[in-house]
Amino acid sequence: MRGKLLGMAAIAAGAIAILTLVNPALSDTRDFGPVPEEAFVVGTEINADLVPDFVEYAGHSDGVIGYVAKGDIMWVDGEEPPEGPIPVVDRELNVIGHDVPGRGFVPLGADPADIAPVTSTTILYD
Amino acid sequence: MNIQPKRRHLLVVLVSVLTLSFASIALATATSGRMYKGENPIQPPNDICGEAIIRDVADNVGNTFSSSNGTCWSPVLTNPGVLGVRVHGYRDGVYCGSAGYVYNSSITSGIGVGSKLCSNPSGFQNFHSVSLHRVWNGSSYTSLGTVTSPSQTY
Numbered sequence: 490m491r492g493k494l495l496g497m498a499a500i501a502a503g504a505i506a507i508l509t510l511v512n513p514a515l516s517d518t519r520d521f522g523p524v525p526e527e528a529f530v531v532g533t534e535i536n537a538d539l540v541p542d543f544v545e546y547a548g549h550s551d552g553v554i555g556y557v558a559k560g561d562i563m564w565v566d567g568e569e570p571p572e573g574p575i576p577v578v579d580r581e582l583n584v585i586g587h588d589v590p591g592r593g594f595v596p597l598g599a600d601p602a603d604i605a606p607v608t609s610t611t612i613l614y615d
Numbered sequence: 616m617n618i619q620p621k622r623r624h625l626l627v628v629l630v631s632v633l634t635l636s637f638a639s640i641a642l643a644t645a646t647s648g649r650m651y652k653g654e655n656p657i658q659p660p661n662d663i664c665g666e667a668i669i670r671d672v673a674d675n676v677g678n679t680f681s682s683s684n685g686t687c688w689s690p691v692l693t694n695p696g697v698l699g700v701r702v703h704g705y706r707d708g709v710y711c712g713s714a715g716y717v718y719n720s721s722i723t724s725g726i727g728v729g730s731k732l733c734s735n736p737s738g739f740q741n742f743h744s745v746s747l748h749r750v751w752n753g754s755s756y757t758s759l760g761t762v763t764s765p766s767q768t769y
Contacts, residue, residue, distance in 0.1 A: 526708065526766070528708075529705075533760075545710065546710050546711075547706065547709045548711065548712055549733070549734050553709060557710055563703075569758045572701075572716065588712055591713075591730075593712050594712075609728055609729060609730035610730070611717050612729065613721065613723045613727075614678070614680065614723055614726070614727065615724060
């Protein structure tokens with residue numbers, strides 16, 4: 490009986506291993522979601538350890554339209570986020586557009602020049 | 616109306632809690648305060664300080680300041696191009712986008728950038744700003760990390 494159980498466990502483990510090789514998504518542990526409130530540490534860096542791999546992205550819209558990699562929007566492991574446009578992806582990690590600083594979401598194939606810039610103010614202090 | 620002392624005390628406490636709750640929603644601005652980010656490499660031993668603010672209404676602001684050694688509140692004028700700042704906006708933890716980097720184009724003690732990066736749909740949402748800071752070191756820009764604002768509800 491014990492031998493039968495061990496045999497079944499070995500078969501199951503082997504099946505999972507094979508399925509994992511065939512479909513990498515089964516071993517994909519990337520997660521998606523908003524930055525949790527406890528990650529916003531006032532006065533210093535966002536605690537990136539508490540942040541999902543892909544952060545919900547809204548641009549200037551009311552709802553979530555995609556996701557951005559957390560390393561593209563915050564310091565992670567001592568690496569500064571990039572300054573330029575960053576990819577916005579769907580749950581399957583297909584690029585659906587870019588977030589362009591000062592402009593917002595630019596869908597794939599669209600010209601950033603056709604997207605109205607976000608109004609910003611520069612402040613000089615004496 | 617004659618309210619017993621115990622119930623009157625409870626009523627006072629309840630009214631105070633409700634008043635404070637509404638006050639925190641009605642407050643226009645939430646700031647991190649000025650946080651030390653590093654030494655000014657062009658003008659040692661002066662400091663570079665950063666600040667992240669949520670301003671009325673859902674306005675994301677980031678500031679970079681040059682200040683006397685040991686304090687963030689004694690302005691020190693710096694040459695053009697020395698100070699840089701960028702700001703990111705979040706609504707309920709969802710990333711909205713960024714504005715910047717901007718650099719001081721004249722002799723100043725600080726540079727800031729402000730932009731309403733997130734929409735503000737009806738109902739209440741929590742907004743955060745995260746500011747990013749740079750300083751010129753004589754040959755390139757040194758990044759000094761970020762500052763996170765408190766949340767502000769609108």
